Amino acid sequence: KAGVTQTPRYLIKTRGQQVTLSCSPISGHRSVSWYQQTPGQGLQFLFEYFSETQRNKGNFPGRFSGRQFSNSRSEMNVSTLELGDSALYLCASSPGRDGRQAQYFGPGTRLTVT
């Protein structure tokens, strides 16, 4: 089975712009979670989607949003980018309805905001 894929792998944006990141889960996985990783804060949970519905959300401002499509692919959007949004954004997929199962991560998208 192919693993979790994320596109693009690298992205450079300027402050005030918006960005959309994409994640394709492992085939058959229906839960997709997003995380932000920075040297200072470590791995922080953004949100989780299951069957096109946001099931859980972390403590991030409303500039961070996401969605999931009927094929389980997910996108994450960040509007009005700030320098502090520079991070590695990781997507993880999980097999089933129970979001507490093992998570499998993609390679990440490295976002740099200048």
Place this chain on the structure above:
Amino acid sequence: KQEVTQIPAALSVPEGENLVLNCSFTDSAIYNLQWFRQDPGKGLTSLLLIQSSQREQTSGRLNASLDKSSGRSTLYIAASQPGDSATYLCAVINYNFNKFYFGSGTKLNVKP
């Protein structure tokens, strides 16, 4: 709120040594605990998953144990190799919340 701590933050050992990485968590009502490995600039690779009802899991040279009552897990790496050099993270998920809480990781360097 669940808090996960990993000690030490960094570890350097000579090749061939057996070593133990530690992970502690404050809320023992966990559903499972997962150990990951992360190479620089890369995503996370799942190593082992321990369900709350289990005490340990093994995969090759890796053995992870779980003591829920004391809020601790250890990852044992036998006969370490330079290729084991990476950051190791543990994450727990509680019964009540569908999200993982991550520790800050232990950066391991195995010297040839």
